Amino acid sequence: MVISIANQKGGVAKTTTAINLAAGLSLEGYKVLLIDADPQSNTTQVFIHPDIEISLEKSLYNVVMKFAPLPAVIAETRYSNLHFVPSHIRLSGVDLxxxxxxxxxxxxxxxxxxxxxxxxxxxxxxxxxxxxxxxxNSFVASDKLLIPVSTAFFALTGLVQLQETIQMVKQTQLNSHLDILGVLCTFSEHTNVSRDVEKQLREFFGGLVFQTVIPKNTALEEAHSRHTHVFDYSPKSSGSLAYKELTKEVIAR
Ligand SMILES: Nc1ncnc2c1ncn2[C@@H]1O[C@H](COP(=O)(O)OP(=O)(O)O)[C@@H](O)[C@H]1O
Ligand SMILES: [Mg+2]
Known part of the structure; x- marks a missing residue:
């Protein structure tokens, strides 16, 4: 099963969700490959220290641009069951x-x-x-999309555009079986804005919205700076418990 974590907005917890869902699935015993397809390389910087330079040859660039086979760029991590493909800033030029x-x-x-x-x-x-x-390229390669949406601000306008892109990928027969696995409420807080956005998302997407919501929790941010996932950094934190619940929901779906 190939799952893309996607939303064209920045700062909605795509990277945080990719890392902790991948880690959560690997801790449940599944074999997981996490691919960083963002040229900004935030996921790569969590797994590989920013002082260590990623070679172009060992990154996704080599696969997308030079047709290198994926195994040539797959790196092991210090976690069992979790393998990783680094990104590279040069991927930002791929469109051109x-x-x-x-x-x-x-x-x-x-x-x-x-x-x-x-x-x-x-x-x-x-x-x-x-x-x-x-x-x-990710959408074409994927079976399912997981769409994180921040409940910290009104974010529904971008979702229309995202849905149009999904339709485009389906209709052009690039990938007619692409479906939304689920919409994930992130940065959840006990504020009116957060509650309203969650309510609107559930009205708009119905049962597609995961029961699990990800609370605002600094442990999630801190785990990144310690170059690890939240289950390792702070297993009892609210962020860790939420991503564990999400992992179970993803497996069940
Ligand atoms: N639930 C959360 N609570 C607190 N901080 C979070 C949470 N989720 C993500 N963050 C932080 O917010 C920032 C943006 O998240 P990130 O996952 O990088 O979003 P994206 O990949 O969509 O741009 C990062 O600094 C991340 O550590
Ligand atoms: Mg990101």
Whole structure:
């Protein structure tokens, strides 16, 4: 099962969700591959110390641009069952660099993932805050989308555009089976705005909205700076408990 964590807005907890869902699934015993498809490389910086330079050859760039096989860039992590593909800042130029490509440039990531599908129970893709060619490559490669939405501010306008992109991917037959696995409320707080946004999301998306909501919790942020996931950094925190619940809901769906 390939799951893209996507929302073209930044700061809605895509990266936090990708890392902790991937970690949660691996702790449940599943074999997980986490792919960082965001040129900003936030996920990569959590798993690989920012002082260590990622070579272009060992990053997703080599796969998307140079047709390297995915196993050539898969890195092990210090967690069992969890493998990882680093991003690279050069991926930010992919839209331009692929403008002249004659092959099916939307399906490059899919082709690469198809080679390793049988080695992993879950492939989780963290995506950039845009709907460019990298995101389209992720959508084409994915079975399901998980859409985190911050309840800290009104965010529903962007969702219409995201739905249009999903429709576009389906209708052009790039990937007619792409579905939304679920919408995840993040940065939940006991404020009127947070409650209203959650209520609107449940009205708009109905049962697609996960029962689990992710509370605002500094342990989630701190775990990133310690280069680990929240189950490792602070297993009893509210963020850890919430992502554990989310993991169970994802498995059940
Ligand atoms: N539930 C949360 N509570 C507190 N801080 C969070 C939470 N989720 C994410 N963050 C922090 O908010 C910032 C944005 O989250 P991030 O996952 O990077 O979003 P995105 O990938 O969508 O841009 C990061 O600094 C992250 O550590
Ligand atoms: Mg991110």
């Amino acid at each position: 660099e692929l403008a002249q490509a004659l092959d099916n440039r939307s399906a490059r990531l899919k082709r690469a993932i198809d080679d390793v599908r049988d080695k992993y129970d879950y492939v989780i893709i963290d995506n950039p805050p845009s709907l460019g060619l990298l995101t389209i």
